[in-house]
Amino acid sequence: MYPNKHKQIVTALMEGKFITVDEFYFDILKDNQAFYLEFFKESFDFELKGTQEYFYLLSADTNENTSRDISIFFAIFCYELDKDGKNFIDELTFSEFHIDQIIEYFKNSGWSDIIKANKSLNSAENLKKLLGNTMTKRNIAKKHSDEKYTFTKAYKLFIEFARELINSEKNKANA
């Protein structure tokens, strides 16, 4: 017998979605983690990755372009929130952002060279697409009424990446 909500879990993960702790089937997935690890490995040769707050699938070939766009988005967004005197971790965890507010941060950002060079960030329309399509489809962002967005715990993959980056750089320097 397959675990409860098996179809929804498999479909969501195969669509590249993050299953985050606030979703009801996160617990089912967590309770059956060993089963799903083997299931995805044996059936498709995919790797199921999990933390205390989210699960996601990995294929042999990663979608580097999308990941880069999202990483740059979070890097600039957190940087701007910090500059605005906001605690970016609290903001990403608890706040709701209107799309215009996000667009405004990118419009006034000092990282204009990088923003101009990135097709997902270089205009209000493209930013809307990145948030409304790419990030929402992958359950990194959640779209609410009135063009407001919140972020799921999946944002942590991208900010932890930054922390690992600087720590490995420090280790290299100390070696």
Next chain:
Amino acid sequence: MFKSEPKTILQFLATHFELLRELFDIQSKNEFITKSQVTNTLKDFGNDIEEQLFEHKLLIEQNDDYVINEPYYILFEFVLQQFKPLLPEEIEKFGQSIRELFKNIKESIDNDKNLLLARIEALSNEIKKFTTAVKNNTASLLNESRELKANTRKIEYQEKVHKARYLIDNYIIPLNNILDINHSQSIYNELDRISQYTNNRRFDYADELIRRQFEKLYNLLRQVIKDINQQSTILSNELLPLIERIKTESEYLQGFLLYLTNGNCYKTIKPPEIFNTSRDNLYSLYIYESTKLYFDQFKNEEEVIIDDNDNTILDQWIFNRSEYKNTLNENLPVKDFFSWCQDSIGNEKKDFSIDNYFMVTSLLFEKEYEVKFDKGSKAISVKTDQGELIMPKLELTKKEDVSK
């Protein structure tokens, strides 16, 4: 000597408080106030009170610049609750004088009474100064850290990180060491030792006046230890986590900066891996051909007619493994296994096939039997309609249970 009445000076302070505060802020930031800064501030407030500033000794000259006279500066710090954090060395100097005075009190406890009284008083004063310094320092560090956290001055994050690290290394950690209960050399523990000593002496000293001084010192110390504990709690519950949070956040920001700069986000540094939702089908690319091939094989199939009168299926022999096994167990040990199989199946079905025979011989592989092969004996032969089988002579016995 002041030319003015004390009340006039206090009135002056109240009337021109905003202007004086501006001068205080300038000095807090730059250590001194230049002549032009004084002139500009007076101009901004539209006041012509330069003369009174010197008359009331609010400003004093220092080289070519000015500073606010220290008693006023301390007053402003106090009323504005804006203290400049003291370096640990500045706080530690109170610790040193406290230790020194306590040592002298203990060593000359029975000597000069007046000197002892003076030392007890001096020790009380140093302890009070120490407590005030610690309280002011915690308050100012808390303010600085909170401001830094909220980034009210909108500073760039490198500067913020630098400032946070500076506060941690030079003020917060040393202050924590001074107040650390677990550190035997901390001032906190020194005060604790003094408290125990004075507690004994307030009962155990011949002179009543000195006993009373010890009593006063003891009561002061009880309050001070309580206050310091409170400061220590603020430090460990609020200040250290706050600074830790700034440090963690700065790690993320440093990481983002590294990623965004030098064009690395497009070249050398790979972003985190995420699932590639390919458009490939989950089934084989050749599924159409394979399915076609599968169905094609049935296209030209011959018609099959099932005859109800055909008894072939009914005649089919079915190997009853457990029954054969029971019979074999009853006959153990069997000297010639293959011949036993031939006899057993022959009793049930005379025209058995080789397939039927092999089903029976498969009993040989049951775990509970031990098989012995006699090299000297002749091979045996089993003949059926399908052919002849030449096989070795095998002896079968019940296996000894090793575990027993």
